[in-house]
Amino acid sequence: MANTAAYRGAGVYIYSGSATLTNNTITRNRNLYSGSTTAGLLIWPGATASGKNNIICDNSATANPNISGTGSMSYCNIGGGFPGTGNIDANPLFVNLPGTYCLLSQVAAGQSQNSPSVNTGDPGSAMVTGTTRTDHVQDAGIVDMGFHWPLNPSTAAHFARLMDESDPTPQVQQALVPTTMTLSIGNYPNPFNPTTTISLVLNQAAVVDLKVFDLAGRMVTGLFQGHLEAGQHEFQFSGASLPAGVYLYRADVSGNIVTGKALLVK
Numbered sequence: 266m267a268n269t270a271a272y273r274g275a276g277v278y279i280y281s282g283s284a285t286l287t288n289n290t291i292t293r294n295r296n297l298y299s300g301s302t303t304a305g306l307l308i309w310p311g312a313t314a315s316g317k318n319n320i321i322c323d324n325s326a327t328a329n330p331n332i333s334g335t336g337s338m339s340y341c342n343i344g345g346g347f348p349g350t351g352n353i354d355a356n357p358l359f360v361n362l363p364g365t366y367c368l369l370s371q372v373a374a375g376q377s378q379n380s381p382s383v384n385t386g387d388p389g390s391a392m393v394t395g396t397t398r399t400d401h402v403q404d405a406g407i408v409d410m411g412f413h414w415p416l417n418p419s420t421a422a423h424f425a426r427l428m429d430e431s432d433p434t435p436q437v438q439q440a441l442v443p444t445t446m447t448l449s450i451g452n453y454p455n456p457f458n459p460t461t462t463i464s465l466v467l468n469q470a471a472v473v474d475l476k477v478f479d480l481a482g483r484m485v486t487g488l489f490q491g492h493l494e495a496g497q498h499e500f501q502f503s504g505a506s507l508p509a510g511v512y513l514y515r516a517d518v519s520g521n522i523v524t525g526k527a528l529l530v531k
């Protein structure tokens with residue numbers, strides 16, 4: 266999968282519970298949000314993941330681009346490395362062809378060398394139906410890491426369209442965020458000196474990033490970053506050490522932006 270996200274976990278974002286990932290290729294995911302973390306596989310605190318035979322490489326984010334969180338991975342190729350039996354950190358040598366991509370370079374398919382992810386999956390894993398080869402031949406021997414494409418190239422092209430998000434617009438994680446998000450934000454008192462309370466009301470749980478900026482667009486302070494349950498939440502903003510003037514606060518609520526103005530008088 267290759268996607269963009271406005272916030273975190275552009276590829277896979279495991280928000281709660283426990284997930285198992287086997288034979289996935291998670292690559293070329295990008296986070297466009299400044300300061301974002303982990304574009305490949307993000308395992309949120311409290312959630313867990315286990316998996317094997319995955320390729321998680323070449324994702325792009327400010328920090329921990331490929332994976333972060335608590336997980337048990339084995340026989341995976343993970344950029345930057347990850348502890349676990351059989352894990353490697355190596356260029357997977359993808360071969361991209363029209364209609365498909367992220368096939369593994371394989372001598373058997375005519376390439377000059379084998380990808381390090383060929384025949385290095387878990388030797389105890391059952392063989393996956395499908396191919397990682399450019400010549401559309403069923404995987405054989407020890408299972409290869411990564412996604413196995415359908416043997417029929419026309420079907421593979423269909424999968425490519427499903428999985429390749431070429432739209433550069435940041436995407437909200439639709440599968441994980443209910444579709445109807447309603448929210449409101451405000452502050453009181455306003456005008457204020459020296460402290461005001463910013464109130465954010467959510468109708469559902471969300472990942473929130475609340476910051477304050479001056480009129481020149483410079484960030485003054487970050488007030489909150491993390492998960493919030495549905496309901497009303499209050500944050501104190503102190504202007505004690507700031508010059509009088511207008512300050513803008515901005516909350517990114519799982520990709521939805523709300524803003525407000527606070528006037529500091531002295």
Ligand SMILES: [Ca+2]
Nearest residue numbers: 384405407409
């Ligand atoms: Ca193999």
